[in-house]
């Protein structure tokens with residue numbers, strides 16, 4: 001079942017409660033659970049959600065509530081529980097502009113001992129402490145990694161960051177061309193090579209180049225594959241050790257269903273990503289599998305791709321997502 005249908009099933013379940021009788025409420029809970037299961041949300045999560053809803057209903061809805069109050073409370077309980085499903089309760093890291101880092105570095109106060117006395121001194125942290133923010137992308141081939149790299153670069157560029165793109169995908173023929181074309185269209189500086197076969201070398205050179213040129217954010221695209229997975233994971237670890245990213249983002253196709261959980265866990269073990277970008281949430285995305293992946297890895301979804309165009313990209317907010325789903 002695709003997301004749009006999930007939304008209408010959930011809305012239908014909620015609006016089917018008229019008198020607020022126990023039977024109606026039980027039927028509503030059943031409908032919500034089966035809709036979530038059909039959207040590929042993991043069964044364990046659905047069972048937990050069902051128990052939470054039942055417990056909340058017991059403690060929050062009383063015999064004194066009239067029908068209207070009951071319905072309002074029910075809606076709030078369902079909304080909160082659905083938000084809980086997609087909310088990792090982790091804040092995604094926020095890149096700092098180099099100019100802002102300079103300011104904070106220059107106002108740092110430290111305690112030093114001078115002639116046996118403790119004094120507070122303001123200290124410049126020095127330019128060596130100021131560094132570009134490196135973001136590394138990981139994910140399977142076809143998930144939308146390369147497209148999302150440019151989308152994220154454009155998102156930050158619009159907010160005044162100086163952003164560079166590095167193509168360390170030497171596996172897929174045409175990957176560099178694709179990134180280059182996207183980057184040129186969006187006027188984002190890029191780095192890559194047609195000749196060099198070693199992705200670790202390219203990643204290192206690209207990141208160093210943009211660091212030297214004082215870029216605020218450097219985004220590194222890595223290769224994704226369907227097969228030879230161990231080799232992919234080894235390569236990812238090597239690139240990560242070389243460029244020491246401040247943030248690793250896993251790109252996940254929003255329509256992959258139940259496979260999402262094991263895929264996310266496998267990447268988490270190797271790449272320890274800190275956030276997720278869900279792609280293809282337009283069209284026929286199921287979304288439920290990805291929701292389960294969030295829960296399995298306790299990692300926040302930070303952005304959502306909603307189309308092939310560079311601007312089809314929006315920050316992911318659990319409450320906004322669920323509000324939209326519930327109409």
Ligand code: GDP
Pocket residue numbers: 139140141142143144145146147148224279280281282283304305306307308312
């Ligand atoms: P990669 O192999 O992971 O780098 O994947 P690509 O970035 O090449 O994307 C694979 C395909 O998915 C391309 O045809 C993209 O245009 C398409 N794509 C990427 N993101 C989205 C999205 O959010 N929505 C839709 N509909 N298509 C997307």
